Amino acid sequence: MSGLTAVALVVVILERWLFTAFATTDQVRVTSLFTALPPWAPAGWLLHLALVVLCFAAGHARATAPWPAGQVVRPVVTFLVAWGGGLVVLLANGFSRDAVLQILDAALGPLTCLIPYLPLWAVPYLAGLAWGRGRPGPELLPPGSRLVVLINRFALPLFLWHPTALVLAALATARLGPIAGLNDSPTGPLWLLARLAWLPVLATVLIGLVALARRR
Structure with missing residues (x-):
């Protein structure tokens, strides 16, 4: 099931990075x-199924190898805590209430997936939990x-911070003006190609965030 978790997580991250944009004009x-x-x-909608799979895999992992609470x-x-500080920074820099709410929502x-009592995501989580207690799940990639x-x-940490990486990349380049595929509004297939080119940058920002958070 570790292979399934890895694949689902990568798909979830790519879905967010490829189709969501933070346009920074005005x-x-x-x-x-x-x-x-x-x-x-x-x-x-099809790609959103990866989140269901990820919750399922999380439930399976919880059943077969319980995580320490820490x-x-x-x-x-x-x-x-980091986003509490981020909220203060956004407000101090004059971002409108609507903009702040949109950023925080994303x-x-x-x-959402970490609150198993929410019915929508509890179903795949509990299904994975039951599956894990009954028998081992299939591997899509070699577990080792x-x-x-x-x-x-x-x-x-990767799951938590991947939208933040996109937010930081867009806000950090806002003063440079619209940059295709990074901080502008999506326009079509060419925009998607431009966003693909920015994926290594987003991955680097995400790795940096995870490394920084791990030190705390």
Whole structure:
């Protein structure tokens, strides 16, 4: 199941990075590629299934190898404290209430899957829990793969911080003006190609955030 967790997490991160944009012209505005290309919207719903799979895999992992409470609580507390500071910075820099709410809604979204009493995400989580207690799950990648082990080791921080990496990249470049695929509004397929080119930058920012949070 570790391979399934790794694949699902990567798909969840890519779905957010490829189709969500923080346009920084005037005030920050959260938008989506599906706004520019409505016929592509069903693809977004299909990719959202990866989040269901991720919750399922989390439930399975919880059943087969219970996590120490600190491995969950500490990253979440660090994340919330950091965004508490981020909120102060946003307000101090004159961001409108609407812009701040949009940013927080996107950045804090990963917490949804961590609240298993929410019925929508409790279903796949509990299904994975039951599956894990009944029998081992299938592997999509070799469980001993170095990459799989690494992703699973940092799965929670990666999941928590991946929208923040996108927010930081957009805000850090706002003064440079609209940059295709990074801090502008999606316009179509060419925008998606430009965003693909920025994925290494977003990955670098995410790795930096996870490393910084781990030191706290």
